[in-house]
Structure formats: structure tokens, C-alpha cells
Amino acid sequence: MRIRRCGVVYLEPRESVRFDLANLLEGGNGVVRDMGWIALAPHTGREHSLDPKECKLFGQLSPQKWVELETFPDESQLALARLVHAGLVVADDPAHAYYLRQDDALRSAHWHPLSALVHGLTRWSETDSVAAMRKGGTETAAELRAQLGPPPPERIAHEMAGESISLPRSNHVDFDRLLRRRTTCRNFDLNRTVPLELTAQLLERVFSAHASVRVTEDTVFLKKSSPSGGGLHPVEAYLLIRDVAGVQPGLYHYDPVAHALRHLPDPVVPLQELMLRAVAAQDWFADAHVMVVMAPRYARNFWKYRQHPKAYRAVLLEAGHLSQTLYLSATEAGLAAYVTCAINETWLDEAFGLDSMNEGALAVCGFGWRAPAMETMELDPLGEVWKS
Ligand SMILES: Cc1cc2nc3c(=O)[nH]c(=O)nc-3n(C[C@H](O)[C@H](O)[C@H](O)COP(=O)(O)O)c2cc1C
Known part of the structure; x- marks a missing residue:
């Protein structure tokens, strides 16, 4: 069997602290610090x-040059087999095809290694962010203040600044009123x-192409309503449709x-359960009529911006x-919307058949009709949305 090191891996010397009764009984303070090495390899996801x-x-081991496992001494072969099992060392053996494929996907998508690390190792699969907030006592702004102390101030007075120039206020037109009405929706109407x-x-308005520019037969650029790094528009819209007239609830690609809309196979769990898991148990978001993933x-953006330190940032901004x-667009249409990145990506990628290092x-986002009564808090201090 031939082996080589995976393409991207970082080693972290990590200290872990644990309570040890024996240490306490021997007169210590019971706190024991262990040092260990942690390998962080994005394609393994852990x-x-x-x-x-x-x-x-x-x-x-080289990340490029394959070597025969059998050329190592027996003791090293055992350790290497463990590394192969973990995916840190990849092998050209069908039994270990999964990590070889993941490693190949990462290499061929031209990820910047540090971006790949963030992307691969900050994914969630079973997170319940609501339970975590409850446990931490950080559900409300008052609780946050009590737990964490004061935040950095809401605005700064620059010490180096000279005289300040007061700016004229504009006369509000429809667009200003629209901007003021934009409020994250956490209450969707289940009866509409x-x-x-x-x-x-x-x-x-949001995701369609207004025009296509064909450079050659196989190289096409799209024009859309939002800007995109390199004009490459890599962000796809996958939909979980709960309640739209005439559309069967389920998964779609736009x-x-x-x-x-292209109808995709049904998820393995009921749609509403997937929607709840998708937003890390934030039930106020799971009720949206439509969720847009x-x-x-990534490979579309990284085609131009290969191993580029700013490429991932550009995609996030997009x-x-x-x-x-x-x-x-939702606000203008009388609907309400939200966005969140507190998501269990693993469930969504699996449901839509996405490979996280290429497309994940x-x-x-979600949108739909706002409910007539506010049960979960929305930030509307001027009463633009919730008229009292
Ligand atoms: C990137 C991003 C992530 C967000 N994630 C969450 C979230 O997980 N849960 C939530 O209730 N709101 C989330 N929000 C909404 C913010 O809480 C909201 O924008 C903020 O409270 C200000 O309220 P407003 O959007 O109504 O002005 C998110 C907003 C952004 C931009």
C-alpha cells in the first residue's frame, strides 16, 4: 500500500486541564495540566x-511523494496505520478511499490552507444553540451583560480626530423607509x-441571473443583483420549502x-425536523415558509483566486x-426575513448531497409571512414593524 501525508494539516501544542483526586490527596491543588499535540486537518472534519x-x-512524510508503507520498520507501520485510519495519512488502497477522496477534493479546489482549516473545522452537526444559550444564562441582553460584563462601547470617539463636521440629514424617500422596516423576523405565521x-x-431579485456573458463555450459569467468577487457568483441557493402555494414541501435547488426550482429527493428525516436541526434548534427560524441555504x-471562486489568502473572505462577504x-426584497414585498450562520452544516450538506470542501x-436565510403576535423578541425599537 502506498501512502503520503494529507495536503493540509497543522499541529497545535495543546494544554488540557483536568481535576485529579490523587493529586489533591498528595497535597496538590487537584489541577493537572497535560500537554499534547493536536493535528488539525480540514478534510477530516475533526x-x-x-x-x-x-x-x-x-x-x-511528503504531501506529494507516495511511499510504500512496507518500507517502514514494523513499529512505525503500526503508527502509520493509525494515521491512515484517521485520514491524516492517505493511502491508495480502496479500503481507505474516503479520506483520499476528501483530500483530493481539497487539493483540487485550490483552497488557501488557512481558510480550509477554518472552513473544515468550524462545522456543526448536532449543535443545539438554544440549549447552549440557556445553559450559559445568555438568552437576553440583560443576562449577557450580567454574565459577561459591559461590551466594548457602541460607538467610538477617535482620540486623533479634529473638529467634527455635522452632516445634513436626508429627506426620507421610500427606500429609506424600506431600510428602516428591515427587521430580523423570529415570528412566522403558521396559518398563512x-x-x-x-x-x-x-x-x-436575489439569486437570478440578469444576463450571461459567454467568453468561450465553457466559460460563462453571470450578472446578478449583488456584487461577487471576480464576477464568479459561486453562491448557490438550495431551498427547504415548507409552505408555498402549489409547491410540494421539500428540498429544491434554484x-x-x-x-x-428543481425538486430534489426528500430528506431522510421529516422536513420540519431537518429545518429545526438546520438552524441549530432555533425554533423561531425553523418556522419560516422558505429556508434558503x-x-x-468554492472551486468556482478559487478557479481564479487559487490558494489566495483573501478568496474565502470574499465568498463570506458575498x-x-x-x-x-x-x-x-422580502421587506418590500410585505414579507419578513432572517439570516443565520448558527447552522448544523453537516445535516444540510447531507440532505442536499453536497461535498463540504467543494460546495457546502x-x-x-429564511422568509415568509410575519406572525400577528410577537412571541420571540425582535429588535424594533421605533415600532416600524410592530405597531403598538
Ligand atoms: C451573520 C448573522 C448571523 C445571525 N445569526 C443569528 C442567529 O443565529 N439567531 C438569531 O436569532 N439572529 C441572528 N442574526 C440576526 C441578528 O441577531 C440581528 O440582525 C440583530 O439582532 C439586529 O436586529 P435586526 O436585524 O432586526 O436589525 C444574525 C445576523 C447576522 C448578520
Whole structure:
């Protein structure tokens, strides 16, 4: 069997602290500090602890050059087999095809290694962010203040600044009023269906292509309502449709050129359960009539910006633009919207058949009718949305 080191891996010397009764009984303070090496490899999606011998062995392997496992001494072969099992060392053996494929996907997508690390190791699969907030006593602003002390101030007075120039206030037009009405929705109306026309209008405004520019037969650029790094528009829209008139609830992909919904196979869990898991148990978001999963095709952006230190940042910013366009489009149409990145990506990627290193869930937006009564807090200090 031939082996080589995976393409991207970082080693962290990590201290862990634990309580030890024996230490306490021997007169210590009961706190024991252990030092260990943690291997962080994005294509494996998790952390691995290594012993010093494994670290040394690992450091001898090339990420490019294949070597025969059998050329190592027996003892090293055992350690290497463990590294192969963890995916840190990849092997050209069918039994270990999964990590070889993941490693190949990462290499061929041209990720910057540090971006790949953040992307691969900050994914969630079973997070319940609501339970975590409850446990931490940080559900409300008052609780946050009590737990964490004061935040950095809401605005700064620059010490180096000279005289300040007061700026004229503009006369508000419809666009200003629209901006003021944009408020994150955490209360959706479960008794009302969103018409297909409104759903189509929103998707058209936010995600559709207004034009295509064909450079060669196989190289096409799209024009859309939001800006995009390199004009590559890598962010795909995958939909979980709960309640839109005439549309069977389920999973869909939006085709930005045909302006069409493509029905995808049903998820393995009931749709509403997937929607709740998707937003890390935030039930106020799970009730949206439509959820839009923004899933960048990283390789499309990285085709131009290869191993580029800013490429991942550009893709994240782009998702932000799309989210704001969705908020404003929904608000203008009398609907309400939200965005969140507190998501269990693993569930979404699995449901839509996405491979996280090439195309994976990055953030979730939702839209629909706002409920007549506010049960979960929304930030509307001027009563723009919730008239008292
Ligand atoms: C990137 C991003 C992530 C967010 N994630 C959450 C979230 O997980 N849960 C939530 O209730 N609100 C989330 N929000 C909404 C913010 O809480 C909200 O924008 C903020 O409270 C200000 O309220 P406003 O949008 O109504 O002005 C998120 C907003 C952004 C931009």
C-alpha cells in the first residue's frame, strides 16, 4: 500500500486541564495540566491527538511523494496505520478511499490552507444553540451583560480626530423607509401560505441571473443583483420549502439562469425536523415558509483566486450581500426575513448531497409571512414593524 501525508494539516501544542483526586490527596491543588499535540486537518472534519512518536513520523512524510508503507520498520507501520485510519495519512488502497477522496477534493479546489482549516473545522452537526444559550444564562441582553460584563462601547470617539463636521440629514424617500422596516423576523405565521408569485419574485431579485456573458463555450459569467468577487457568483441557493402555494414541501435547488426550482429527493428525516436541526434548534427560524441555504461552490471562486489568502473572505462577504438583498426584497414585498450562520452544516450538506470542501452550506436565510403576535423578541425599537 502506498501512502503520503494529507495536503493540509497543522499541529497545535495543546494544554488540557483536568481535576485529579490523587493529586489533591498528595497535597496538590487537584489541577493537572497535560500537554499534547493536536493535528488539525480540514478534510477530516475533526481534531486528532498525536503522540510525540506519531508527530515525528508524520513529519517525515511528503504531501506529494507516495511511499510504500512496507518500507517502514514494523513499529512505525503500526503508527502509520493509525494515521491512515484517521485520514491524516492517505493511502491508495480502496479500503481507505474516503479520506483520499476528501483530500483530493481539497487539493483540487485550490483552497488557501488557512481558510480550509477554518472552513473544515468550524462545522456543526448536532449543535443545539438554544440549549447552549440557556445553559450559559445568555438568552437576553440583560443576562449577557450580567454574565459577561459591559461590551466594548457602541460607538467610538477617535482620540486623533479634529473638529467634527455635522452632516445634513436626508429627506426620507421610500427606500429609506424600506431600510428602516428591515427587521430580523423570529415570528412566522403558521396559518398563512406564501404565494408562488412572491416566492418567485424574491428568488428572481436575489439569486437570478440578469444576463450571461459567454467568453468561450465553457466559460460563462453571470450578472446578478449583488456584487461577487471576480464576477464568479459561486453562491448557490438550495431551498427547504415548507409552505408555498402549489409547491410540494421539500428540498429544491434554484437554477439562476432558467429561473426554475428543481425538486430534489426528500430528506431522510421529516422536513420540519431537518429545518429545526438546520438552524441549530432555533425554533423561531425553523418556522419560516422558505429556508434558503447559501452554499458556495468554492472551486468556482478559487478557479481564479487559487490558494489566495483573501478568496474565502470574499465568498463570506458575498453571502452577506445576498442576505441583505433578500432582507430588503422580502421587506418590500410585505414579507419578513432572517439570516443565520448558527447552522448544523453537516445535516444540510447531507440532505442536499453536497461535498463540504467543494460546495457546502455556509449560512441560512429564511422568509415568509410575519406572525400577528410577537412571541420571540425582535429588535424594533421605533415600532416600524410592530405597531403598538
Ligand atoms: C451573520 C448573522 C448571523 C445571525 N445569526 C443569528 C442567529 O443565529 N439567531 C438569531 O436569532 N439572529 C441572528 N442574526 C440576526 C441578528 O441577531 C440581528 O440582525 C440583530 O439582532 C439586529 O436586529 P435586526 O436585524 O432586526 O436589525 C444574525 C445576523 C447576522 C448578520
